Amino acid sequence: MAGSNPNAKPMNLTLKVWRQKNRISQGGIVDYQVKDISPDMSFLEMLDVLNEDLLRQGQEPVAFDHDCREGICGSCNLFINGRAHGPEQGTTTCQLHMRKFSDGDTITIEPWRASAFPINKDLSVDRSAFDRIIQAGGYVSINTGGTPDANEIPIPKDIADRAFEAATCIGCGACVAACKNASAMLFVSAKVSQLALLPQGHVERKTRVENMVAQMDIEGFGACTNIGSCAAECPVGISLENIAILNQEFLSAKATSNNLA
Amino acid sequence: MSWISKTLTSSIGRKIVMATTGLFLCSFLVVHLLINLQLLRHDGGASFNFWAEFMGTNPVIRFMEIVLMLGFAVHIYQGLALAIKNKKARGAQGYVVNHSEQNSQWASRNMALLGTLLLIFLIVHLMNFWVRSRFDAFGGLAEVKVPNLDHPVGDLYSVAAASFKIPWYVALYALAQIALGYHLWHGFRSGFQTLGVKHPKYTPAIYYTGYVFSVVIAVLFALVPIVMFFGDQYQPRPATGQTVEQSLTEEPAALR
Numbered sequence: 001m002a003g004s005n006p007n008a009k010p011m012n013l014t015l016k017v018w019r020q021k022n023r024i025s026q027g028g029i030v031d032y033q034v035k036d037i038s039p040d041m042s043f044l045e046m047l048d049v050l051n052e053d054l055l056r057q058g059q060e061p062v063a064f065d066h067d068c069r070e071g072i073c074g075s076c077n078l079f080i081n082g083r084a085h086g087p088e089q090g091t092t093t094c095q096l097h098m099r100k101f102s103d104g105d106t107i108t109i110e111p112w113r114a115s116a117f118p119i120n121k122d123l124s125v126d127r128s129a130f131d132r133i134i135q136a137g138g139y140v141s142i143n144t145g146g147t148p149d150a151n152e153i154p155i156p157k158d159i160a161d162r163a164f165e166a167a168t169c170i171g172c173g174a175c176v177a178a179c180k181n182a183s184a185m186l187f188v189s190a191k192v193s194q195l196a197l198l199p200q201g202h203v204e205r206k207t208r209v210e211n212m213v214a215q216m217d218i219e220g221f222g223a224c225t226n227i228g229s230c231a232a233e234c235p236v237g238i239s240l241e242n243i244a245i246l247n248q249e250f251l252s253a254k255a256t257s258n259n260l261a
Numbered sequence: 262m263s264w265i266s267k268t269l270t271s272s273i274g275r276k277i278v279m280a281t282t283g284l285f286l287c288s289f290l291v292v293h294l295l296i297n298l299q300l301l302r303h304d305g306g307a308s309f310n311f312w313a314e315f316m317g318t319n320p321v322i323r324f325m326e327i328v329l330m331l332g333f334a335v336h337i338y339q340g341l342a343l344a345i346k347n348k349k350a351r352g353a354q355g356y357v358v359n360h361s362e363q364n365s366q367w368a369s370r371n372m373a374l375l376g377t378l379l380l381i382f383l384i385v386h387l388m389n390f391w392v393r394s395r396f397d398a399f400g401g402l403a404e405v406k407v408p409n410l411d412h413p414v415g416d417l418y419s420v421a422a423a424s425f426k427i428p429w430y431v432a433l434y435a436l437a438q439i440a441l442g443y444h445l446w447h448g449f450r451s452g453f454q455t456l457g458v459k460h461p462k463y464t465p466a467i468y469y470t471g472y473v474f475s476v477v478i479a480v481l482f483a484l485v486p487i488v489m490f491f492g493d494q495y496q497p498r499p500a501t502g503q504t505v506e507q508s509l510t511e512e513p514a515a516l517r
Contacts, residue, residue, distance in 0.1 A: 016357075018357070027354070079356060079359075081358060082360030082361075082363075083360055083363060108357060108358040110358070113352055113354060113355060113356055114350060114351060115349060115350050115352040178361070178364055180347070180361060180365075180370050181347035181350055182347070182350040182351045182352070183347070183350070185272075213272065213273055214271065216272065217271055217272050220349075221272070221350055222272075222346060222347035222351070223272035223273075223276060223343050223346060223347055224273075224276060224455075225276075225347070225369070225372060225451070226369065226450075226451040226454045226455065227365045227369040227370055228364070228365050228369065229365040232364035233364050240454065241459045243454065244454055244459030245457070245459070246273070247273055247454075247456065247457040248457030250271075250273045251277065251457065254264070254268040254274075260264050261263065261264065261267075
């Protein structure tokens, strides 16, 4: 393995994995042993090893969400040892490496837990509630026409930077998972403030925040109590400042929009 | 009206209601504490009774008392309603292992618990002082004369002095202030965050002010019953069956 540490000793681990047949069945923790895990493996590769073992034994493999395995798609979503995306700060599950664990460790792996994120199977959860929130207003309407010139609309550097920081949200749902109230406020705030900060987002500014917050409430997410676990567990470091911006945007939209409903 | 009710019942609207009522209740705490500190003056309760009379009779204060009660009612109702809603949002199955202590403060995660403890304290506290001072059927107050007023006033000082000679009562008060301190520790800065006040220039000052505010308020509130418990000079006047004339003639020297 390129770049691997030849001195790294393989590890034997005990896994306590949440197994659940489908949405409606009752789940539970099942213990597994995995052997000869390289510290250079990612957490998901370790689960691949477990699944190969299970397949060899004729058992059902553990279902878990993953896609790019590069930390940018937001698909992976494991609650590892009581922390969203595991013990390492600012990291998605796929970028968490087994060198963060020691030989003989017991690792508890659970799915995100929120009423708005029903469990599909085992560790895989349905996060389409986030998609519906985005559909409710997390977009900018662009009219067709000639290609606009670059830098046609002047945007101060610090505003562009703040918008970009908010835009780094990958929608993994760690904020919901970590929040005591299963609140989606950090996710929604990142999407709202990203567009509210930029002139291109001003066209739908008021309806956007009204509709996205309304959809967030319909989905059954909890209300924010400013605990801060969301920002602490966010793999891309979305800050609580975005929630303050969301609150401002919401209040001013409600006070001034023409929407009487 | 529907857009207003929709705003106030949305998740952010409910937060804003919690924040505004909470910060309003913070301002009440300051006034309450300033008057409580009068208890510690060595004047036989003259200053405290004077201010208690003012708070009970001044028309502006009496109006604000209604606003205050509404503030408490809304804050308590909304807080409990949100706690139930938020618990539901997690789902029936919680985490088997959850190390939330590694990502957030204890006080922040336990606002509903702290608030419930404060509610229990509030009921005991109101029954002992407020209900008694307002309704003669629940004890009423003996009357005493204070230097700056020509009419006798209710002797709320004696109620406090008598209450704070009871050990479990002093313990309850002191412990409740710990809950209050933790509640404010999170609540003060959280209120500003909810109202959208977040700025690199002001947020550190708001955090710092909140932490100092919570400690100072809790410590000073707790200090009053403790000092009165151990201090021999804080004694209630014998109140039972006293007429106004009796209590006027039996005033300690400090009041004449």
